[in-house]
Amino acid sequence: METIIFLVRHGETIDNARQIMQGQTEGCLNDKGREQAAEVARRLAGEQIDAIVASDLRRAIQTAELIAQPHGLAVNTTPLLRERDWGSFTGCYIPDLKGKPWSDDIESAEKLLERARAFLIYITTTYPGKRVVAVGHGIINKAILAVYGQCPMRKVQRMMNAEVRVLTTTAERAASATTIASTAEGTTASTGSATAE
Numbered sequence: 001m002e003t004i005i006f007l008v009r010h011g012e013t014i015d016n017a018r019q020i021m022q023g024q025t026e027g028c029l030n031d032k033g034r035e036q037a038a039e040v041a042r043r044l045a046g047e048q049i050d051a052i053v054a055s056d057l058r059r060a061i062q063t064a065e066l067i068a069q070p071h072g073l074a075v076n077t078t079p080l081l082r083e084r085d086w087g088s089f090t091g092c093y094i095p096d097l098k099g100k101p102w103s104d105d106i107e108s109a110e111k112l113l114e115r116a117r118a119f120l121i122y123i124t125t126t127y128p129g130k131r132v133v134a135v136g137h138g139i140i141n142k143a144i145l146a147v148y149g150q151c152p153m154r155k156v157q158r159m160m161n162a163e164v165r166v167l168t169t170t171a172e173r174a175a176s177a178t179t180i181a182s183t184a185e186g187t188t189a190s191t192g193s194a195t196a197e
Contacts, residue, residue, distance in 0.1 A: 001128040003128060003129065003132060003168070003171075004130075004132070004168050005134050005166070005168075005169070006132065006165075007134050007141055008063065008133060008134065008135045008136070008163070008164050009138055009160065009162060009163050010059045010136070011032070011040075011059070011063050011162045012030055012032045012161040013027040013033055014027070014030045016161060017030055017032070018093075019094045019095060020091060020092070020093060021090055021091060021094055021097065022059075023083055023086035023087075023090040023091075024082050024084075024086075024090070025091070026057055028062070033162070037062065040066075041070055042070075043164070044067060045071075048131050049131055049132070050130035050132060051073065051076065051127055051131075051132045052067060052073045052076065052132070052133045052135070053075070053081070053132055053133070053134045053135070054076070054081065054136075055077065055079075055081035055082050056077040056079050056081075056082065057083065059137075060081065060136060060137065061075060061135075063135050063162070067135065068133075080115055081134065081135070081140060082140065083136075083138070083139060084107050084112055084137075084140060085105075085106065085107040087106040088103045088105055088106075112143045113143050113153070113180070114179055116147045117147045120147060120148065120169060120174035121174045121175055124169055124170055124173075125171045128170075141165075142156045142158065144167075145167075146179075147179055148167050148177070150180065151180060152180050
Protein backbone atom coordinates (compact mmCIF):
# COMPACT_ATOMS: atom_id res chain seq x y z
CA MET A 1 0.00 0.00 0.00
CA GLU A 2 1.38 3.37 -1.02
CA THR A 3 1.99 6.01 1.62
CA ILE A 4 1.92 9.64 0.50
CA ILE A 5 4.35 11.84 2.44
CA PHE A 6 4.08 15.63 2.44
CA LEU A 7 7.69 16.34 3.41
CA VAL A 8 8.02 19.82 4.92
CA ARG A 9 10.97 21.83 6.15
CA HIS A 10 10.23 23.86 9.29
CA GLY A 11 9.61 27.60 9.05
CA GLU A 12 12.37 30.15 9.43
CA THR A 13 13.91 30.39 12.89
CA ILE A 14 15.73 33.08 14.81
CA ASP A 15 19.00 31.23 14.17
CA ASN A 16 18.25 30.74 10.46
CA ALA A 17 17.98 34.51 10.13
CA ARG A 18 21.23 34.96 12.12
CA GLN A 19 23.06 32.28 10.07
CA ILE A 20 23.78 30.19 13.15
CA MET A 21 24.32 26.44 12.77
CA GLN A 22 21.41 24.93 14.70
CA GLY A 23 21.95 21.22 14.26
CA GLN A 24 20.09 19.34 16.97
CA THR A 25 19.41 22.37 19.19
CA GLU A 26 15.71 23.14 19.68
CA GLY A 27 15.45 26.39 17.73
CA CYS A 28 12.42 28.66 17.71
CA LEU A 29 10.37 30.04 14.82
CA ASN A 30 10.56 33.77 14.27
CA ASP A 31 7.59 35.84 13.05
CA LYS A 32 8.41 35.07 9.42
CA GLY A 33 8.68 31.36 10.22
CA ARG A 34 5.30 31.31 11.95
CA GLU A 35 3.72 33.01 8.93
CA GLN A 36 5.43 30.53 6.58
CA ALA A 37 4.06 27.62 8.63
CA ALA A 38 0.60 29.20 8.67
CA GLU A 39 0.75 29.50 4.88
CA VAL A 40 1.59 25.77 4.57
CA ALA A 41 -1.36 25.07 6.88
CA ARG A 42 -3.65 27.06 4.58
CA ARG A 43 -2.32 25.26 1.49
CA LEU A 44 -2.79 21.81 3.02
CA ALA A 45 -6.10 22.55 4.76
CA GLY A 46 -8.06 21.08 1.84
CA GLU A 47 -5.95 17.92 1.61
CA GLN A 48 -6.91 14.65 3.24
CA ILE A 49 -4.27 14.24 5.94
CA ASP A 50 -4.30 11.16 8.16
CA ALA A 51 -1.34 11.93 10.42
CA ILE A 52 1.18 14.64 11.28
CA VAL A 53 4.71 13.60 12.21
CA ALA A 54 7.57 15.92 13.18
CA SER A 55 11.13 15.92 14.37
CA ASP A 56 11.24 16.11 18.16
CA LEU A 57 13.02 19.47 17.97
CA ARG A 58 10.99 22.55 18.90
CA ARG A 59 11.19 24.38 15.56
CA ALA A 60 9.74 21.38 13.71
CA ILE A 61 7.04 20.80 16.33
CA GLN A 62 5.97 24.46 16.18
CA THR A 63 5.62 24.21 12.40
CA ALA A 64 3.76 20.89 12.58
CA GLU A 65 1.32 22.17 15.20
CA LEU A 66 0.25 25.03 12.93
CA ILE A 67 -0.19 22.63 9.99
CA ALA A 68 -2.17 20.20 12.18
CA GLN A 69 -4.72 22.75 13.42
CA PRO A 70 -7.11 22.71 10.42
CA HIS A 71 -7.20 18.89 10.57
CA GLY A 72 -7.68 18.56 14.32
CA LEU A 73 -4.76 16.13 14.49
CA ALA A 74 -2.16 15.60 17.19
CA VAL A 75 1.52 15.89 16.29
CA ASN A 76 3.55 12.71 16.69
CA THR A 77 7.31 13.13 17.03
CA THR A 78 10.30 10.99 16.09
CA PRO A 79 14.05 11.52 16.59
CA LEU A 80 14.57 9.97 13.15
CA LEU A 81 13.58 13.35 11.69
CA ARG A 82 16.08 15.36 13.75
CA GLU A 83 18.48 17.59 11.90
CA ARG A 84 22.02 16.44 11.24
CA ASP A 85 24.21 16.49 14.33
CA TRP A 86 26.80 19.14 13.49
CA GLY A 87 28.95 18.39 16.55
CA SER A 88 31.39 21.19 17.35
CA PHE A 89 30.02 23.29 14.46
CA THR A 90 26.72 23.65 16.37
CA GLY A 91 26.10 27.22 17.48
CA CYS A 92 28.75 28.68 15.16
CA TYR A 93 28.25 31.54 12.70
CA ILE A 94 28.03 29.73 9.38
CA PRO A 95 30.16 32.08 7.23
CA ASP A 96 33.02 31.54 9.72
CA LEU A 97 32.93 27.79 9.01
CA LYS A 98 33.75 28.02 5.32
CA GLY A 99 36.92 26.09 4.54
CA LYS A 100 37.28 24.64 8.03
CA PRO A 101 38.07 20.90 8.26
CA TRP A 102 35.14 18.79 9.47
CA SER A 103 35.66 17.38 12.94
CA ASP A 104 35.03 13.75 13.83
CA ASP A 105 31.98 14.64 15.95
CA ILE A 106 29.85 15.63 12.93
CA GLU A 107 27.27 13.00 11.96
CA SER A 108 28.59 11.25 8.86
CA ALA A 109 26.73 11.26 5.57
CA GLU A 110 26.46 7.47 5.81
CA LYS A 111 24.79 7.61 9.25
CA LEU A 112 22.52 10.44 8.15
CA LEU A 113 21.40 8.53 5.07
CA GLU A 114 20.78 5.37 7.08
CA ARG A 115 18.64 7.40 9.49
CA ALA A 116 16.73 8.80 6.50
CA ARG A 117 16.12 5.26 5.23
CA ALA A 118 14.96 4.20 8.70
CA PHE A 119 12.53 7.13 8.70
CA LEU A 120 11.01 6.07 5.36
CA ILE A 121 10.62 2.50 6.64
CA TYR A 122 9.04 3.80 9.87
CA ILE A 123 6.52 6.02 8.06
CA THR A 124 5.49 3.44 5.48
CA THR A 125 5.11 0.63 8.02
CA THR A 126 3.32 2.78 10.60
CA TYR A 127 1.03 4.53 8.11
CA PRO A 128 0.54 2.17 5.14
CA GLY A 129 -1.84 3.61 2.58
CA LYS A 130 -2.12 6.89 4.54
CA ARG A 131 -1.39 10.53 3.73
CA VAL A 132 1.15 11.89 6.20
CA VAL A 133 2.68 15.32 6.76
CA ALA A 134 6.29 14.97 7.96
CA VAL A 135 8.05 18.09 9.25
CA GLY A 136 11.82 17.89 9.34
CA HIS A 137 14.88 20.02 8.63
CA GLY A 138 16.96 21.01 5.64
CA ILE A 139 19.68 18.38 5.72
CA ILE A 140 17.71 15.38 7.02
CA ASN A 141 15.02 16.17 4.44
CA LYS A 142 17.72 16.28 1.78
CA ALA A 143 18.92 12.85 2.94
CA ILE A 144 15.35 11.49 2.83
CA LEU A 145 14.95 12.79 -0.72
CA ALA A 146 18.29 11.23 -1.71
CA VAL A 147 17.27 7.81 -0.37
CA TYR A 148 13.85 8.16 -2.00
CA GLY A 149 15.41 9.17 -5.33
CA GLN A 150 18.33 6.70 -5.05
CA CYS A 151 20.88 9.44 -5.70
CA PRO A 152 23.71 11.19 -3.87
CA MET A 153 22.67 14.02 -1.55
CA ARG A 154 24.60 16.55 -3.63
CA LYS A 155 22.13 15.89 -6.48
CA VAL A 156 19.13 16.93 -4.33
CA GLN A 157 18.07 20.56 -4.49
CA ARG A 158 18.06 22.22 -1.07
CA MET A 159 14.64 22.71 0.54
CA MET A 160 13.77 26.23 1.61
CA ASN A 161 12.01 27.02 4.89
CA ALA A 162 8.39 25.79 4.85
CA GLU A 163 8.82 24.18 1.42
CA VAL A 164 6.71 21.07 0.75
CA ARG A 165 7.64 18.12 -1.46
CA VAL A 166 5.37 15.13 -2.03
CA LEU A 167 6.72 11.56 -1.98
CA THR A 168 4.80 8.37 -2.73
CA THR A 169 6.34 5.09 -1.59
CA THR A 170 5.71 1.73 0.06
CA ALA A 171 7.29 -0.17 2.92
CA GLU A 172 8.78 -2.63 0.42
CA ARG A 173 10.42 0.12 -1.63
CA ALA A 174 11.71 1.88 1.49
CA ALA A 175 13.18 -1.35 2.87
CA SER A 176 14.93 -2.14 -0.40
CA ALA A 177 16.40 1.36 -0.82
CA THR A 178 20.16 1.69 -0.73
CA THR A 179 21.98 4.73 0.60
CA ILE A 180 24.45 6.56 -1.61
CA ALA A 181 26.77 8.88 0.28
CA SER A 182 27.93 12.12 -1.28
CA THR A 183 31.64 11.99 -2.06
CA ALA A 184 31.76 15.79 -1.68
CA GLU A 185 30.97 15.67 2.04
CA GLY A 186 33.05 15.18 5.13
CA THR A 187 36.12 17.20 4.19
CA THR A 188 35.75 20.94 4.68
CA ALA A 189 32.77 23.11 5.40
CA SER A 190 31.33 25.04 2.47
CA THR A 191 28.34 27.28 2.00
CA GLY A 192 26.71 24.46 0.04
CA SER A 193 26.90 21.79 2.72
CA ALA A 194 26.99 23.76 5.98
CA THR A 195 23.86 25.89 6.10
CA ALA A 196 21.53 27.15 8.79
CA GLU A 197 19.11 24.26 8.56
